[in-house]
Amino acid sequence: MQTAPLLPSTAPFHEEQIAALNRVISVTTAEQRAWLSGYLAGLQAANDPHAVSPAAPPAKRAPLTILFGTESGNAEALAAQVRKAATKLGFAPKVVDMADFTPAQAAATENLVVIASTWGEGDPPQRAVDFYEALLADDAPRFEKTRFAVLALGDRAYAQYCEIGRKIDERLAALGGARITDRIDCDLDYETPATGWIDSTLERLNAEVGVKEVGASVIHVDFARPGADAPTRARPFEAEITESIRLTGSRSTSDTHHVAVSLEGSAIQYEPGDSLGVVPSNDPSLADAVLKAAGLTTDAKLRDALIDRLDITTLTVKQMEDFARETGTAPLPADWATGRQIIDLLETAPGALTAEQLTTLLRPLPPRYYSIASSRKAVGEEAHLLVAGLRYTSHGHERAGVASIDITARHREGDKLKVFLRPNQHFRLPADNNRPVIMVGPGTGLAPFRGFLQEREATGATGRNWLVFGHRNYTHDFLYQLEVQDWLKSKLLTRMDVAFSRDQPEKRYVQDALWDARGDLYAWLKDGAALYVCGDANAMAKDVHATLLRILADQGQQDDAAAKAELDTIRRDGRYLRDVY
Ligand SMILES: Cc1cc2nc3c(=O)[nH]c(=O)nc-3n(C[C@H](O)[C@H](O)[C@H](O)COP(=O)(O)OP(=O)(O)OC[C@H]3O[C@@H](n4cnc5c(N)ncnc54)[C@H](O)[C@@H]3O)c2cc1C
Numbered sequence: 001m002q003t004a005p006l007l008p009s010t011a012p013f014h015e016e017q018i019a020a021l022n023r024v025i026s027v028t029t030a031e032q033r034a035w036l037s038g039y040l041a042g043l044q045a046a047n048d049p050h051a052v053s054p055a056a057p058p059a060k061r062a063p064l065t066i067l068f069g070t071e072s073g074n075a076e077a078l079a080a081q082v083r084k085a086a087t088k089l090g091f092a093p094k095v096v097d098m099a100d101f102t103p104a105q106a107a108a109t110e111n112l113v114v115i116a117s118t119w120g121e122g123d124p125p126q127r128a129v130d131f132y133e134a135l136l137a138d139d140a141p142r143f144e145k146t147r148f149a150v151l152a153l154g155d156r157a158y159a160q161y162c163e164i165g166r167k168i169d170e171r172l173a174a175l176g177g178a179r180i181t182d183r184i185d186c187d188l189d190y191e192t193p194a195t196g197w198i199d200s201t202l203e204r205l206n207a208e209v210g211v212k213e214v215g216a217s218v219i220h221v222d223f224a225r226p227g228a229d230a231p232t233r234a235r236p237f238e239a240e241i242t243e244s245i246r247l248t249g250s251r252s253t254s255d256t257h258h259v260a261v262s263l264e265g266s267a268i269q270y271e272p273g274d275s276l277g278v279v280p281s282n283d284p285s286l287a288d289a290v291l292k293a294a295g296l297t298t299d300a301k302l303r304d305a306l307i308d309r310l311d312i313t314t315l316t317v318k319q320m321e322d323f324a325r326e327t328g329t330a331p332l333p334a335d336w337a338t339g340r341q342i343i344d345l346l347e348t349a350p351g352a353l354t355a356e357q358l359t360t361l362l363r364p365l366p367p368r369y370y371s372i373a374s375s376r377k378a379v380g381e382e383a384h385l386l387v388a389g390l391r392y393t394s395h396g397h398e399r400a401g402v403a404s405i406d407i408t409a410r411h412r413e414g415d416k417l418k419v420f421l422r423p424n425q426h427f428r429l430p431a432d433n434n435r436p437v438i439m440v441g442p443g444t445g446l447a448p449f450r451g452f453l454q455e456r457e458a459t460g461a462t463g464r465n466w467l468v469f470g471h472r473n474y475t476h477d478f479l480y481q482l483e484v485q486d487w488l489k490s491k492l493l494t495r496m497d498v499a500f501s502r503d504q505p506e507k508r509y510v511q512d513a514l515w516d517a518r519g520d521l522y523a524w525l526k527d528g529a530a531l532y533v534c535g536d537a538n539a540m541a542k543d544v545h546a547t548l549l550r551i552l553a554d555q556g557q558q559d560d561a562a563a564k565a566e567l568d569t570i571r572r573d574g575r576y577l578r579d580v581y
């Protein structure tokens with residue numbers, strides 16, 4: 001049953017009235033609520049001809065198209081935020097995914113807000129590639145009748161910072177579009193700057209094209225929806241770790257843990273395919289080393305901030321420029337930042353900054369995301385994660401991943417982890433339980449598919465399930481091996497293919513397993529299978545994509561362009577879905 005919407009505490013009633021009304025509303029059906037609101041509005045209108053009519057339609061609402069290109073959902077969430085703000089101002093907003101739009105359609109819009117993230121090394125999100133390439137092509141349409149504004153999402157730690165948003169912005173202007181306002185480039189802590197930009201952009205657009213009298217006749221009501229109290233990045237839930245088990249063998253080169261957290265008492269209601277955001281803490285010994293390099297070892301408040309609030313493990317070109325300016329030192333070349341951290345920069349001029357200067361220099365500590373590896377139908381009020389502890393050497397220094405090592409090494413069972421939900425509507429099991437699914441998930445990419453399989457088992461789904469898993473070594477790295485083997489035995493798993501890269505002289509990866517199984521893979525796709533890919537974005541997902549194109553060309557006996565068109569159709573049908581990072 002759908003949960004009834006409740007009145008928010010901001011509703012124009014006393015606290016006791018809100019509580020009394022909510023008690024009544026909470027046990028009503030959708031029809032009863034619709035009847036009640038219509039009945040009261042009708043009575044009011046009949047008795048008071050001057051009453052404000054909540055349903056009065058605005059005279060004419062200016063159209064606004066909000067176009068987003070996303071990989072992991074941030075741009076889409078911001079697009080929804082723009083829609084909400086634009087509706088309040090009286091616009092008629094429409095949100096569209098670049099995956100479902102062409103430059104010709106965009107050029108036909110009057111008012112366009114574009115929100116695009118950058119992936120890979122300066123690449124567009126996968127679903128946005130076609131739109132992006134067509135926009136940059138020589139035969140792109142003119143945008144003379146379009147007013148536009150671009151919000152670019154990115155991460156300053158990457159050399160090609162906000163590259164895609166920047167290029168779209170330049171291209172729209174070159175094609176004759178008129179900027180409503182300058183582009184904004186947003187780093188990982190995008191919420192506050194993005195909100196400011198959205199408000200000012202819409203205000204400016206409203207001043208140009210908005211309908212002024214609209215505000216008077218529309219009452220905007222923010223109904224508290226189920227989940228409105230759900231934890232957020234700024235207000236995470238403290239989830240107790242109920243289990244933390246290393247899955248990889250002691251001789252494995254990887255250190256991957258199964259981590260179960262309790263969500264009891266939180267409003268988190270996840271679906272398989274969603275991720276949990278984790279708000280990590282930095283390694284206290286690294287915070288101490290940073291303090292030492294900065295000559296600020298006695299500042300306890302600063303130490304707390306370095307552990308819990310600030311990013312101390314990356315280094316951006318902007319930070320190097322700011323540091324040189326603040327300290328009067330010679331600026332370092334941009335490529336010096338590659339593979340280095342803030343501590344390396346501080347060590348070039350020890351003790352040169354005040355605590356305030358250091359705090360200003362550092363970015364906020366961003367959360368990390370982990371695919372949920374369970375189904376609530378199987379595990380109840382828990383979420384399971386599959387976390388690979390990251391350790392590597394760079395410029396002769398041993399480095400540790402902030403969140404993965406925080407979760408797997410500094411947290412023990414019984415400790416609390418700060419979490420919030422990141423839903424992913426683009427990575428869901430098919431609504432049709434009979435549809436076959438192919439799941440390609442090497443390494444920690446296996447995580448969501450464990451959730452999928454638990455869900456399909458719990459719901460008695462009849463569709464066939466094919467898992468393709470890969471890692472380095474069969475003996476040490478076969479994650480969730482016993483469960484997977486049980487699922488093969490019980491026939492929940494119809495088929496499983498593995499690729500262990502280091503078990504034979506030549507490297508073997510999941511894309512090789514797919515190629516070897518190309519006849520069956522093609523037959524499953526022809527039977528309507530949905531194909532999912534999760535895990536490494538930079539190498540694996542690209543190689544799998546290229547292999548799928550080869551398979552469609554080979555098995556369909558068609559040229560590359562026809563194979564690409566077929567994969568595009570499968571993707572547009574919602575049968576080629578990726579969650580890659
Ligand atoms: C939607 C989504 C789902 C995800 N699901 C999972 C999951 O299920 N399981 C999982 O383990 N992870 C998952 N991740 C990745 C996870 O969010 C983190 O990125 C990962 O754990 C590393 O975070 P960290 O804080 O430990 O490392 P960080 O401190 O963020 O360090 C990572 C950085 O270290 C640097 N680096 C890494 N290796 C090297 C190297 N060899 N040489 C030089 N530099 C290097 C790179 O700059 C890299 O960006 C997911 C990510 C997303 C976006």
Ligand SMILES: Cc1cc2nc3c(=O)[nH]c(=O)nc-3n(C[C@H](O)[C@H](O)[C@H](O)COP(=O)(O)O)c2cc1C
Pocket residue numbers: 069070071072073074075076116117118119120121122123125153154155156158159160161162163188537538581
């Ligand atoms: C694997 C990976 C590669 C990325 N590459 C870039 C990049 O080249 N440039 C950049 O500015 N940001 C890069 N980012 C950061 C994303 O753009 C940023 O996280 C953004 O908020 C994601 O938005 P989305 O969820 O809408 O896709 C990368 C992130 C990941 C995980």
